[in-house]
């Protein structure tokens with residue numbers, strides 16, 4: 001077989017979920033809710049199928065859903081995305097990221113990724129024939145703009161931003177976005193902005209979308225996912241918003257990779273998005289879970305890192321173990337009975353840290369059981 005991605009193993013999410021299942025561990029590794037979505041949303045899918053939404057959607061997505069996405073983005077971020085030209089419905093954020101990267105980079109180009117970097121960026125860039133250039137964040141998981149500047153070469157074509165940030169839970173600030181705007185203008189870069197956690201931002205902080213910044217909006221592919229926002233990660237429906245010239249390039253590839261996305265869920269999401277309450281309430285919903293989980297973890301020897309957004313809580317375990325992160329995550333799963341994700345897998349080069357990530361998008365009893373196991377693990 002032709003050797004595509006010869007050095008790429010199985011994604012950590014598959015590895016840790018399988019290990020958790022094998023050992024009966026509470027799975028706080030892979031990020032997905034273990035509770036049901038809103039019954040009204042489920043009913044809307046059933047209704048859509050009953051009403052005949054069962055054939056191919058238009059290649060770019062159902063118009064009602066594109067209109068709902070454009071209206072929400074424009075209302076929230078002051079942008080002016082056109083529902084017909086600038087919004088494309090995708091098979092989740094993952095396909096949005098892959099296709100956006102392929103639309104704007106090619107052989108020999110370099111793409112800056114901020115590490116720890118979500119694990120699909122690196123292979124997506126390599127598949128496009130381009131070179132991922134990892135730039136580690138600062139020790140407290142802020143974007144290190146001096147290091148980003150230093151990593152830019154004449155071959156740098158794009159940068160991948162992710163805010164709120166998986167796995168650190170950090171949220172980019174207005175200054176971060178302005179810095180990126182200057183840099184992108186100066187070096188004529190495309191920006192792939194992974195904003196799948198846009199509605200999970202805590203303590204009154206603002207989500208700084210690229211759509212809020214005119215100089216970024218015009219050169220960015222904004223990637224979103226309904227899976228995160230509506231507790232339906234298995235539906236794999238998302239969107240990409242980009243100015244029409246960028247969207248046209250995106251759609252040239254999209255039409256021959258997926259053509260179009262599952263129709264009844266698109267129709268249901270369009271109906272459901274008309275009510276802002278579910279996504280407006282999401283930050284409050286998860287902030288309460290974050291607080292309860294942090295309070296429970298405070299009873300363990302693990303040190304909590306800040307969590308400003310996303311449904312991930314990162315901890316430092318150096319007080320209890322000197323194992324490398326992957327070994328510790330395996331030990332935690334098989335011996336303590338709680339699965340976690342090691343941060344080391346999100347870097348190109350080995351790191352000296354002792355950090356793992358827990359997902360708190362779980363029922364209260366699930367989180368309580370995980371905390372109970374963690375509290376007794378080092379007794």
Ligand code: PMP
Pocket residue numbers: 031091092093094095118162166194196224225226227228233236237238
């Ligand atoms: N980007 C980030 C940062 C994510 O955490 C995820 C989901 N884990 C995705 C993209 C992919 O989203 P989807 O599940 O909609 O493909």
Ligand code: GLN
Pocket residue numbers: 011013014029030031032166
């Ligand atoms: N995005 C999820 C996470 O970070 C996992 C998605 C996947 O399993 N590919 O945990």
